[in-house]
Amino acid sequence: MFTVQTEAYQLEGILKEKEELCRKLQFQSAESEQDSVRQLNQNRKSEELLEQYRCEVQEFKLKHRKQRMKFENQLLHLIEQHKNLHSVFSPERLSDEITSAENRRSQLLAAGKCPLLTHAHKLLILYMHDFSVYVCQGLVVIRTQEQGRQVWECKHKASFY
Incomplete structure (x- = not known):
């Protein structure tokens, strides 16, 4: 009987250790899941921000291209005017x-x-x-x-x- 009680006592100790370990693992699992969700949200925000920056860069390039084309057209017009004036006042x-x-x-x-x-x-x-x-x-x-x-x-x- 003594051995049965000792064994029951040992088993209860093992049970408590395993329950404690189970709580720790559940807590770590919940923390990992929260970290995972937080990281996914951060990745999504980073991708959105990256897309916004890409759009801004594209918009800037288009604006710069428009300005360059406007300048080129003005330059061509000015060259044509100069050619016309030069032919008149040569x-x-x-x-x-x-x-x-x-x-x-x-x-x-x-x-x-x-x-x-x-x-x-x-x-x-x-x-x-x-x-x-x-x-x-x-x-x-x-x-x-x-x-x-x-x-x-x-x-x-x-x-x-």
């Missing part, structure tokens, strides 16, 4: 343009509508690369350099005498 046609401008100036003088420098004169002056002085109907236009840029000055011919 050095080969300069003497004809000067004569034409002087004739227009004479007509304006005769009509009493003589602005100091007409728009046509301004354009001619801008494209006169090889000349530093331009004389037209009593006006002298002088090209000078100030601080690395061209400056055009218009004076009446009489002020030089």
Whole structure:
């Protein structure tokens, strides 16, 4: 009987140890499950954030591409304008343009509508690369350099005498 009681006592101790171990394992299992759920949520949020960043990068690239295309179109338009202006005010046609401008100036003088420098004169002056002085109907236009840029000055011919 003594051995049966001792054995029962030992078995009760083993039972308590196993129950304690079972509680510990259940607690660890619950913690692992919570960690797993937390990690899944964190992964989902990270993927959403990553997708958001991808969209923002794509949007930025598209915006930059639009700006670049707009700039290229403006540049092409400007080049085309320059080609058109160059064909009109080329050095080969300069003497004809000067004569034409002087004739227009004479007509304006005769009509009493003589602005100091007409728009046509301004354009001619801008494209006169090889000349530093331009004389037209009593006006002298002088090209000078100030601080690395061209400056055009218009004076009446009489002020030089």
